[in-house]
Amino acid sequence: MSAGRFPWYNREGKPIEPFVIGIAGGSASGKTSVSKRIIKNLGVPWVVLLSMDSFYKSLTPEQIAAAYRNEHNFDHPNSFDYELLHQTLLNLKKGVKVEVPIYDFVTHSRLDKTKTVYGANVVIFEGIFALYDKQVRDLMDMKLFVDTDADVCLARRLKRDIAERGRDISGVLQQYHRFVKPAFDDHIHPTMRYADVIIPRGLDNTAAIDVISRHLSRQLNDRGVNLRIEIAGDAVSDKLPDNLLVLKPMPQLKALHTAIRDRTTSRHDFIFYAERLSRMVVERGLAELPFAEVNIETPTKSTYAGKTWARKVCSVSVVRAGATMEQGLRSVVKDIPIGKILIQTDPSTGEPQLHYCKLPADIKDRYVLISDAQIATGAAALMAIRVILDHDVPEDRIIFLTLIAAPLGVHTIANAFPAVRIVASEVDKELDEWLHIVPGFGNFGDRYFGTTDESYGTSDTNSDNGY
Ligand SMILES: Nc1ncnc2c1ncn2[C@@H]1O[C@H](COP(=O)(O)OP(=O)(O)O)[C@@H](O)[C@H]1O
């Protein structure tokens, strides 16, 4: 993943599936090399290269001992865990996070650790039996077969397996004649008939690889989304959606809003009022969590019929502005795990891009409070919610906390994800022609972190207003 990921879902919040390419062929025919060349040609970020080797079944100690003697057949179709492979591809298609096993050729076993893969625009799956299983084939948008001369494959395999896979010459030859060659003839070569395109000579066939790459580029372009532009053109209904919970308007709340909206407010004061406001929004959000009845004994030995928290909660900050609410969250929820999502606007298209995502490991078992200082078009919020959903969190366990929101943004979220609750301290009037919230409070992250442009205030004029 070399750059930000553009939206992988439409305005209804439904995922747009990645393009899945299957590449089969004999061992050392050039499947991996062709895959990497296609990736390079496509030049799009967020491409996942999945190898069939990751799905070798675990072996018994006896089988491992046989493998060390070059007597285990790794080239039989039954050597692979098609169920796990199918589920992994299915989840990648749905945009759901997957844990890919890591295979070690030297020890003939899976490592204890896995590789976490979340989301992709393109998935390339390569392996000797990539086109063997119908269920797996059915998930592919394009099927390729690399057809390289058997002598060339053997020469390459000898070199590679000695250098990289802990084998010696006689072992490679023994394994090749006993298992690899017969398996190619009996099981692998017959899958060529499922291929949409056959690539003779593998990587050397630059003409074929270029044609395939161009076709793929066109397919990807056709799937592109211009979410923010589409959303910005929406008519906004006067009635705010039911899943929006706005703090009760009280004079002291108004005073806090006045302080953070005032361009002359110093950074020191801005931080103070912003954090107060955050705590109020967090408290309102917490009221949405489930509680259980509990009886406790007070120091007077009487019983108090109370409530206690029934579910675990975590939060996810949409960096940078959402991180400004972390202090408020920590002061209200003891030891809350906080994840981070970095979403940035692509300067040329204005579309949100996902650059980074680190979430609590057990997020799917928790209620999730997403924090961002403001919701304008809702495009970034939609992306943040989609990421959380892709990590198996049910929609009704997501609560989006924000300080101010524009009507367009809350409608966008409500239309796509009606079960997500949004808590805002105030709803602003509209967006201006640059899609900034009006009246708004400027760039919240800049003002909070002190990277503010010069025009914001530096005096402490509001520090004596009684709070
Ligand atoms: N066209 C080529 N010319 C020279 N070496 C190649 C070529 N294609 C692949 N190789 C080398 O052959 C070995 C096997 O190629 P690889 O792409 O890993 O095959 P596969 O994935 O089908 O097993 C690798 O060491 C690779 O660098």
Ligand SMILES: Nc1ccn([C@@H]2O[C@H](COP(=O)(O)O)[C@@H](O)[C@H]2O)c(=O)n1
């Ligand atoms: N422990 C193992 C597992 C597999 N192999 C051989 O790998 C070949 C498939 O990998 P390619 O990258 O060549 O497609 C297959 O032919 C197995 O014989 C192995 O040697 N040891």
